[in-house]
Amino acid sequence: MIGALTVAVTAAALLLAAWCGYATARDQSTKDWHFIGMAAVSVLALAQLVVGIVELTGGHKPDKGTVVFVAYLAGAALAIPAAGFMSLLERTRWGSATVTAGGVILAVLQVRLFDIWGGGHG
């Protein structure tokens, strides 16, 4: 379950990064549609946080420790909302660039999460 969500969040985060990178290249700020996209990615990340905690209470022990796992889950859930907030403050192409960075960071966090959880079994 969490494995499928990790793949989904990674793909969505990279798509968002590419989309906002395109806006940056065209010298555009983030628009309403971008924020809907950010909301969708954030919902996925929040779902992952919930599912992760549920699986923890179900008795699974992450390879690299529960504390690290929960910290990464929380960081993943916060990444896009924080980037979105910055892009609201910065209504230029650099706001879009910040969301692109947020998407890439979220994707990297997913790779680390997969590793912390224990690779294939999950």
Next chain:
Amino acid sequence: MAESQPKEKRRKIGEGPGRLIVSLYAVFTVAAGSRSLYQLIAQFHQAPLAYVLSAVAAVVYAFITVALVRGGESARRLAMVCCAVELAGVLAVGTLTIADTSAFPDQTVWSYYGMGYLFIPLVLPVTGMLWLRKAAPQRVSTAGQPQA
């Protein structure tokens, strides 16, 4: 960029491209800070030097983040110094981790020139210093100055 804003006013160091730089520094403050906090509490005995260094890195990142957000000339200078410290740190630790692996049994943000963090710790101080230099009062671009 210059074409779209012909009468570009003096920008604050935390705005425009600076906003992206602030965001990245904030991320690295959290990343290095939480990492070192966890390591110092949970496994200090394993690699004290590496973990203390992570904490130092976190403090440097935090200083730069705050300086960029607050803005102003003295904050700009402080941020400049911190970026230089950061660059020196990542170069020194990066070289040390390659030359003497035994000193660093565990990774820090600056190990192997920040390889585990997509080399951002190496690129960020350079970008930061270029940006801060551009934002210096004497060199502030009014209209017409060529942009890189």
